[in-house]
Amino acid sequence: MHQPHVVGAGMTRFAAHDRPLAELFGEAAVSALDDASLGTDAIEAFYLGNAMGGQIENASHLAPQLASHIGLAGIPCQRFEDACATSSNAFKHAVQAVESGRHDAVLVGGVERCTPETGLDTAEMTTQFATAMHELYEQPVGLSFPGVFGLLTDRHMHEYGTTEEQLAEVAVKNHFHGSLNPDAQHGREITVEEVLDSPVVASPFRLYDCCPFSDGASAVVVANESVAETARDQGADEPIAVQGVGHATDVVPIADKVDPGATQAARDAAEQAYDAAGIGPGDVDVVELHDCFTGAEILATEALGFFEAGEGGPAAAEGRTRLGGELPVNPSGGLKAKGHPIGATGTAQIVELVTQLRGAAGERQVEDAQVGLAHNLGGDTATTLVSVLEAGA
Amino acid sequence: MHQPHVVGAGMTRFAAHDRPLAELFGEAAVSALDDASLGTDAIEAFYLGNAMGGQIENASHLAPQLASHIGLAGIPCQRFEDACATSSNAFKHAVQAVESGRHDAVLVGGVERCTPETGLDTAEMTTQFATAMHELYEQPVGLSFPGVFGLLTDRHMHEYGTTEEQLAEVAVKNHFHGSLNPDAQHGREITVEEVLDSPVVASPFRLYDCCPFSDGASAVVVANESVAETARDQGADEPIAVQGVGHATDVVPIADKVDPGATQAARDAAEQAYDAAGIGPGDVDVVELHDCFTGAEILATEALGFFEAGEGGPAAAEGRTRLGGELPVNPSGGLKAKGHPIGATGTAQIVELVTQLRGAAGERQVEDAQVGLAHNLGGDTATTLVSVLEAGA
Numbered sequence: 001m002h003q004p005h006v007v008g009a010g011m012t013r014f015a016a017h018d019r020p021l022a023e024l025f026g027e028a029a030v031s032a033l034d035d036a037s038l039g040t041d042a043i044e045a046f047y048l049g050n051a052m053g054g055q056i057e058n059a060s061h062l063a064p065q066l067a068s069h070i071g072l073a074g075i076p077c078q079r080f081e082d083a084c085a086t087s088s089n090a091f092k093h094a095v096q097a098v099e100s101g102r103h104d105a106v107l108v109g110g111v112e113r114c115t116p117e118t119g120l121d122t123a124e125m126t127t128q129f130a131t132a133m134h135e136l137y138e139q140p141v142g143l144s145f146p147g148v149f150g151l152l153t154d155r156h157m158h159e160y161g162t163t164e165e166q167l168a169e170v171a172v173k174n175h176f177h178g179s180l181n182p183d184a185q186h187g188r189e190i191t192v193e194e195v196l197d198s199p200v201v202a203s204p205f206r207l208y209d210c211c212p213f214s215d216g217a218s219a220v221v222v223a224n225e226s227v228a229e230t231a232r233d234q235g236a237d238e239p240i241a242v243q244g245v246g247h248a249t250d251v252v253p254i255a256d257k258v259d260p261g262a263t264q265a266a267r268d269a270a271e272q273a274y275d276a277a278g279i280g281p282g283d284v285d286v287v288e289l290h291d292c293f294t295g296a297e298i299l300a301t302e303a304l305g306f307f308e309a310g311e312g313g314p315a316a317a318e319g320r321t322r323l324g325g326e327l328p329v330n331p332s333g334g335l336k337a338k339g340h341p342i343g344a345t346g347t348a349q350i351v352e353l354v355t356q357l358r359g360a361a362g363e364r365q366v367e368d369a370q371v372g373l374a375h376n377l378g379g380d381t382a383t384t385l386v387s388v389l390e391a392g393a
Numbered sequence: 394m395h396q397p398h399v400v401g402a403g404m405t406r407f408a409a410h411d412r413p414l415a416e417l418f419g420e421a422a423v424s425a426l427d428d429a430s431l432g433t434d435a436i437e438a439f440y441l442g443n444a445m446g447g448q449i450e451n452a453s454h455l456a457p458q459l460a461s462h463i464g465l466a467g468i469p470c471q472r473f474e475d476a477c478a479t480s481s482n483a484f485k486h487a488v489q490a491v492e493s494g495r496h497d498a499v500l501v502g503g504v505e506r507c508t509p510e511t512g513l514d515t516a517e518m519t520t521q522f523a524t525a526m527h528e529l530y531e532q533p534v535g536l537s538f539p540g541v542f543g544l545l546t547d548r549h550m551h552e553y554g555t556t557e558e559q560l561a562e563v564a565v566k567n568h569f570h571g572s573l574n575p576d577a578q579h580g581r582e583i584t585v586e587e588v589l590d591s592p593v594v595a596s597p598f599r600l601y602d603c604c605p606f607s608d609g610a611s612a613v614v615v616a617n618e619s620v621a622e623t624a625r626d627q628g629a630d631e632p633i634a635v636q637g638v639g640h641a642t643d644v645v646p647i648a649d650k651v652d653p654g655a656t657q658a659a660r661d662a663a664e665q666a667y668d669a670a671g672i673g674p675g676d677v678d679v680v681e682l683h684d685c686f687t688g689a690e691i692l693a694t695e696a697l698g699f700f701e702a703g704e705g706g707p708a709a710a711e712g713r714t715r716l717g718g719e720l721p722v723n724p725s726g727g728l729k730a731k732g733h734p735i736g737a738t739g740t741a742q743i744v745e746l747v748t749q750l751r752g753a754a755g756e757r758q759v760e761d762a763q764v765g766l767a768h769n770l771g772g773d774t775a776t777t778l779v780s781v782l783e784a785g786a
Contacts, residue, residue: 020528051453052447052453054445054447054474055447055448055453058523058524058532059524060444060445060474060476060524060525061474061476061524061525061526061771061772061775061776063475063642064643064644064772064775064776065527065645065775068649068775073642073643073645073775074641074642074661075641076485076641076642077475077642078473078475078482078640080473081453081472081473081474082472083454089471092469093471093486096490096493096495097489099493100489100492100493100495101493102489131447131451131452131453131454132453133454135450135451136413139451247469247471248469249456249457249460249466249467249469249470250457251457251461251466252466253458256461265467268467378454379454379457382457382458383454383456383470
């Protein structure tokens with residue numbers, strides 16, 4: 001068994017991009033290779049996350065095409081799709097391939113375009129996103145993702161007294177964090193009042209409770225100890241150890257889940273990741289989690305074991321998850337402010353953790369960050385991956 | 394390192410199916426589990442191949458949904474997409490997961506619907522298939538897959554004197570084989586004259602040179618020695634050892650390939666698979682290969698090392714690749730007669746090899762088959778996987 005490390009990380013700005021997928025991904029990939037001080041000859045396989053290129057841009061079978069664009073054609077290239085958890089799944093497989101000795105170094109990343117630059121407007125894109133819900137039981141009744149997470153959050157409010165103001169505080173925090181991140185789509189700070197005055201999208205969510213449509217790409221190089229040492233020798237920044245990746249699923253459709261609000265896959269994936277890393281929630285210093293909606297962040301902070309049931313809302317409102325608080329959550333701005341180009345989101349979380357664990361996050365640096373956790377979910381909370389990274393290991 | 398085996402195999406008939414993807418896949422999966430004499434509790438992960446569910450049926454993020462349908466929700470589930478090589482890639486990852494000890498037993502399979510039962514007609518479906526070609530350099534000039542393989546075959550005819558009659562002989566052979574396979578879409582024998590009289594689709598291919606649009610599903614259980622022994626004890630048929638899986642890619646678009654007709658990815662993947670299995674082409678007893686078009690079979694028999702350059706056409710015409718010949722190719726009927734439900738094709742090749750290597754193929758049984766090879770390609774020959782299976786190992 002080898003110890004997988006992330007030896008290089010790169011991403012584009014998340015924003016609206018009028019550029020082909022290959023060019024967008026190329027920017028992130030070359031940036032990751034540069035960061036690792038490695039050439040393409042060091043890369044033995046390419047694991048790609050792209051969720052909807054076939055539907056949105058008539059571009060399927062993307063892995064060899066993107067590989068060709070960056071000079072990697074020839075090696076094994078494969079595309080993963082698991083809705084919004086797409087590139088975390090690619091990352092998991094890259095980590096496993098390095099751990100088992102199958103490959104010494106793997107390029108893994110994701111790319112997606114979801115803004116009107118694709119030619120699809122908000123309603124059309126919402127319809128595309130909804131393909132990740134059950135086509136027989138969920139799509140026909142008009143359920144969309146704001147609806148799913150709205151239902152889960154409504155239940156949380158009913159059970160624990162979570163308030164709209166607490167949801168708004170999550171958005172305010174993540175926009176503040178995003179204002180410190182030059183790669184974030186939304187760099188503007190907002191106020192609780194602005195959130196509460198914004199139009200309702202799907203109760204209890206208002207416009208500012210929802211992450212945006214985004215275009216972007218992210219990539220990391222996962223490698224074994226030996227390549228990590230070479231990278232260091234060639235001038236790369238500190239390699240960051242991958243200590244555990246958990247992956248669990250839950251029943252689809254959401255109506256069949258035993259307790260939809262539990263987001264059980266998150267609990268199961270977290271348990272796997274904590275066990276593999278030999279740590280508990282209390283050991284985590286910095287978190288990047290899947291805040292597709294403000295309520296999703298509150299549910300996740302509880303499912304990951306950071307707060308007791310019902311404490312997630314008050315914790316956010318009290319600033320405990322803000323930069324400077326006891327456990328900074330989404331210092332990148334999260335999906336909410338950094339943006340959410342579906343297939344690029346999972347590895348972008350890894351990019352942020354690597355930056356934080358290297359102490360290279362500038363104004364948004366989490367102090368003394370040694371252990372980072374990424375949480376990425378797909379569909380109606382059916383797929384969740386949780387990864388634990390550690391500096392100096 | 395563990396020795397991966399296929400311990401169970403199942404598929405639906407390839408045909409037009411007016412059934413949901415989950416139900417179609419469920420038939421194949423339950424059949425594979427039954428064949429392995431294993432229950433769902435033995436399965437630790439689920440690797441799904443589906444190429445175009447999001448585009449064709451508004452159904453993405455399918456892995457957890459299909460897992461739920463067959464009682465597997467909870468375990469890691471992931472979808473792969475690499476055009477027509479989709480489920481071979483899922484198979485490769487399942488084999489690697491078992492080999493490394495990550496999982497003891499993995500369910501891997503594929504499902505797709507491509508017939509007018511989906512609501513899309515032939516022209517619309519051809520457009521969907523073309524998303525697997527380069528969206529900037531190939532799609533805009535109207536290149537489609539009959540066109541790509543037509544160009545490669547035209548070149549082969551020019552260089553080696555391969556004839557339309559030789560192409561037709563491939564179709565005649567595979568329809569004959571299909572007539573012996575109850576799961577084949579086309580069970581009717583055809584003649585060389587019928588092929589040559591059929592309308593041109595993309596020169597030199599006529600209608601009967603082309604595989605059909607198909608709906609269907611296939612699944613296999615990949616497991617380590619210990620699970621294989623349990624399966625045997627519980628009454629399963631002989632486990633079939635997976636001795637090697639090769640996976641290589643080539644440059645996209647096709648215009649950038651050094652020698653498009655070489656189908657270099659097939660040569661590279663075959664070399665990897667032969668090396669891993671410690672065999673050469675001469676050791677193979679039965680072959681399932683990617684005959685999306687008759688010319689593709691001829692190119693593949695050469696790229697895989699069974700015949701010298703230019704010998705593939707004459708070999709087919711002489712019956713050397715027919716049942717009873719020196720190396721039976723596509724005894725199942727191949728994509729041409731068995732059918733080609735994109736995401737289901739790769740693991741369906743494995744299903745046929747397992748059936749052959751167990752000596753359970755009935756009328757289409759290849760005599761004394763001990764070593765089988767599967768060849769599955771995706772896109773404009775950009776992705777190829779080659780797998781070697783062995784009985785009694």
